[in-house]
Amino acid sequence: MKRIAMTAAIAAMLATATSVMAQTKPVPGTDGNKYVAYENRTGNESVVYFTRNLSAEGLIKAYEQVSANIEGKTGVKLHTGEKNGPNIIPREWVKALIEKDMPDASIVETNTYYEGDRYTTEQHRQTLKVNGWTFCPVDIIDEEDTITLPVYNGKWFKKMSVGSHLPNYNSLVVLTHFKGHTMGGFGGSDKNIGIGCADGRIGKAWIHSGKTGNQWGVVEEEFMERMTESTKSVVDHFGKNITYVNVMRNMSVSCDCEGVAAAPVVTPNVGILSSTDILALDQACVDLLYAMTEAEHHDLVERIETRHGLRQLSYMKELGMGNNRYVLIDLDNGGKRITAAEAVKGLKPFVKE
Secondary structure (H helix, E strand, O other), X not given: OOHHHHHHHHHHHHHHHOOOEOOOOOOOOOOOOOOOOHHHOOOOEEEEEEEOOOXXXXXXXXXXXXXXXXXXXXXXXXXXXXXXXXXXOOHHHHHHHHHHHOOOOEEEEOOOOOOOOOOOHHHHHHHHHHOOOOOOOEEEOOOOOEEEEEXXXXXXXXXXXXXXXXXXXOEEEEEEEOEEEOOOEEEOHHHHHHOOXXXXXXXXXXXXXXXXXXXXXOOHHHHHHHHHHHHHHHHHHHOOOEEEEEEEOOOOOOOHHHHXXXXXXXXXXXXXXXXXXXXXXXXXXXXXXXHOOHHHHHHHHHHHHHOOOOHHHHHXXXXXXXXXXXXXXXXXXXXXXXXXXXXXXXXXXXXXX
8 A cells, every 4th residue: 555545545534533532632741851859759669570581481480470360271372573673582582482381372462554564464473484473373453454442531532443353362461672763652562452452454553643644743741641441441351351561672762563674682681570569560670670770771771751652651640551650570579679770780781692
């Protein structure tokens, strides 16, 4: 599909979107570039597990702490990346995890909103082969059709369009490469679901375009809120049968959508975190970034704050999606509670593998 045809299609979708968006345009929050220190947060604490072991064994250990409610037909929501993407979670790690703990699971993905190597299902299938995602079924959930899930208490949406295969699954494992993101500031579990489960033609257009008429017209706080409401529709759909793992490795300021064109990685590798609380997990990853030295975290923090990406966290809390306070459990040291600063103490400079 050529660009002009895509633009016409999006215009038609935006007309449809009007009926599912709030009738009165709400005012977005204004805190997306302001980091809130832990001591200034309120509310309950969730549990987040942490290991420095960046390997298949570490991934399995982190996942098994939070897998109690994963049952039945299981989808693994994974960003499988553009062709030869250098920073995606190593497929050998994912293969080991699925074979050990979820032998009947499928990786679930959607086609992209931008024109690239995953824009059509045919292109997407070829890219999956190039990147080696061939050891288990990969379900492109918007391959055939779309459905809508309700968005409860949303400011921007009443419902969100997602791939029609998503309700075929009883459980969802959200396996995320935590990194920067061109529009979101950072890409954690929130982005993995909010953009990654929205279908490539309708849901993603509602999030990125709104009523602007511009394909990428929604930015900063409004973008974070729209994306997070999309996430909420999926989280609410799965209820207790959803869990989250974030891998803090090869953290470019660029998303895996940029493939080999991603900005070079300069932030040290950290480890793997997991939780059954999506907000606590993404918040913990952000806290670990902010606990690094200025030299270590400068690029990623700048990316997050210039995009107002911290609004993802405050809006998840406003929507009741979890807690921004947590107990950080060190799996490498007998399960003792540690601080973010302790978790990132003594990091080694990033070295490309």
